């Protein structure tokens with residue numbers, strides 16, 4: 001990893017090479033401190049906003065806290081494997097990310113998918129074939145979203161039926177499960193999903209899951225299948241391409257400490273004391289980290305509420321496990337409260353991926369991690385593992401956006417509004433695919449004043465069908481989200 005501590009990379013064009021770290025151009029290091037726009041954060045939202053503004057002729061500086069670009073996407077290595085520590089899957093149903101993939105002609109691969117599925121029952125795990133397992137999941141989840149066509153008729157405009165969503169916005173995922181009065185066995189099959197997204201189900205908003213259902217065409221195949229395709233050269237290829245196209249000035253290793261509005265300009269100071277000014281600032285950092293930055297004047301109340309309450313999934317850890325056995329392709333879902341709520345291997349010769357939102361699991365303890373694996377696969381042997389703790393990461397403080405009850409109607413519009421010359425973007429602020437790369441890009445486009453896309457599910461499906469002609473053929477019915485929400 002590049003240790004760039006404050007390194008300035010002028011008009012950066014990153015090379016295509018994995019893992020996509022920047023190289024300074026000798027003799028071309030910028031000393032400029034005055035810009036038209038300063039973008040704070042070099043995740044997909046910030047890189048997109050920076051590119052758009054550069055195309056409009058702005059002088060743009062991107063200040064990034066970490067020593068890499070990509071934020072909550074992070075292509076890395078684990079032993080001999082290339083892994084995605086954060087976001088991984090993309091889909092033609094997601095129009096903004098798909099347009100970027102098409103624009104830069106980035107190659108896509110499809111997961112092979114599981115050969116068997118382990119589902120929890122009151123008497124332990126039951127193994128079935130994937131089509132049987134996920135046909136049943138579809139039957140269980142479809143009633144969960146009853147009415148979603150009415151209350152989210154235009155999925156990219158979530159407030160279209162504000163009259164209908166307002167009374168529903170107080171519902172947590174747990175409230176909705178309770179309403180359905182499911183048998184213990186059926187409920188157990190669903191809490192792996194609701195527990196992972198809600199972290200726990202009682203924290204997560206029912207409406208956020210329902211909005212994804214609507215965005216995916218109001219059906220289980222779309223909802224679950226958006227996690228089928230990956231970028232062949234990793235998510236870093238997308239971040240690199242956007243950066244190389246925009247060529248903003250970029251400073252890595254530059255965490256921003258304060259943002260001060262004064263005399264019609266905005267002054268941005270890093271923790272190391274470097275000061276820059278601009279006519280406008282775009283805060284492209286997760287909502288959860290706003291509280292760590294000193295804003296002057298202080299942020300409006302809704303922004304303060306959002307960052308205090310939290311938008312990103314708490315306690316989220318994504319693990320890659322090298323298991324001596326089993327070696328086949330499988331998915332195992334576990335009920336809420338389990339150390340891992342989902343784990344699986346989707347490709348031959350790949351490591352097993354597992355997600356945990358269990359605060360009591362000490363992921364630094366190999367013994368505890370192996371015990372967590374054996375709760376699902378009793379004969380498994382753990383050779384090695386690596387973990388990314390998104391909650392502990394100080395520049396994320398959580399995983400992807402997942403709203404709590406009431407936040408959509410109480411906060412979402414307000415935190416999307418500019419605060420004088422300071423604007424905000426991130427996957428958390430998306431109007432469509434909140435919590436996804438697509439949402440981050442959409443939000444970055446809006447912050448830069450560029451148009452966004454809002455296809456109807458039917459139009460998006462047509463795009464997806466057309467795109468799939470060029471995509472590897474897969475059986476979407478067996479592709480279960482391994483998305484780490």
Ligand SMILES: Cc1cc2nc3c(=O)[nH]c(=O)nc-3n(C[C@H](O)[C@H](O)[C@H](O)COP(=O)(O)OP(=O)(O)OC[C@H]3O[C@@H](n4cnc5c(N)ncnc54)[C@H](O)[C@@H]3O)c2cc1C
Pocket residue numbers: 040041042043044045046063064065066069070071072073085086087088089090227254255256257284285286289293318390394395396398399400401425426427428435436437438439440483484485
């Ligand atoms: C485990 C996991 C799995 C996921 N799976 C998927 C998936 O399969 N598909 C999908 O589409 N999405 C997925 N996501 C979500 C996706 O990764 C995010 O939606 C997206 O990357 C968010 O981009 P962003 O630009 O909004 O925020 P970020 O990527 O978080 O970018 C914000 C940037 O701001 C920087 N920053 C923070 N504080 C400061 C500061 N003080 N000063 C300067 N810079 C700062 C950060 O370092 C970061 O680079 C997943 C996320 C996680 C964590």
